[in-house]
Amino acid sequence: MKANKLPPGALELIAARFRVLGEPSRLRLIAALEKGEKNVTELVEATELTQANVSRHLQTLTEAGMLGRRKEGLNVYYFIADKSLFELCDLVCSRLQKDLAAKAASFGK
Amino acid sequence: MKANKLPPGALELIAARFRVLGEPSRLRLIAALEKGEKNVTELVEATELTQANVSRHLQTLTEAGMLGRRKEGLNVYYFIADKSLFELCDLVCSRLQKDLAAKAASFGK
């Protein structure tokens, strides 16, 4: 993490980013956008969250620079603006799988 | 994120992991352990958090499998158990730097 030369406040910025990803609802939204942009109504259907809730989470994700917004008439389309999201999630995923595999193996001994 | 074939509850597990990393104090502890194990007293000094606070965060990190524990007499030494932590933080860091650079550049135009 190059802890040495981190400017003060950097850790808070990094933590803030992790915190945005620390909500299952937001991860669901990200997952729903994996194959391309969707408008809010479509995201409500895909995630089974309420419209108000989806709207707030989209705001959080957009402010964090993870999503982008595009207005088209009445609709607002959201899309993944930060591709590194998938790298992050994949890293966590593979780690989780290792942990679970290790746990499963320790049953046998 | 392979949103397709994620077992139910997987997103909650992933989010939980991100949430653990979503606290600056915990990131400070991780950073303090980058160069090798430390005991609790050393971590208190390194982070300037209270002993009780450090102890709780260490518990959180250890339960998440990110840190390991080793007792030696009265002291308990903690160490990084999950090297992928640094990959995660580096990914976030480089993304942040890009965002900041872009913001800085947009001042000039």
Next chain:
DNA sequence: CTACTAAATGAGTATATGCTCATATACAGG
């Protein structure tokens, strides 16, 4: 203009969690 639809937001509540203080536990050395 009015009526309708999509999205955002203000307000209130509930819950989670970070922090501190005090105390408990675990171990070492007389």
Next chain:
DNA sequence: CCTGTATATGAGCATATACTCATTTAGTAG
């Protein structure tokens, strides 16, 4: 045994934030 030191933990408080409901804002169509 008693004393001291390192770490963990119970309890309480304060804050952050996820959620819902109701309403507002923005845009379209008649």
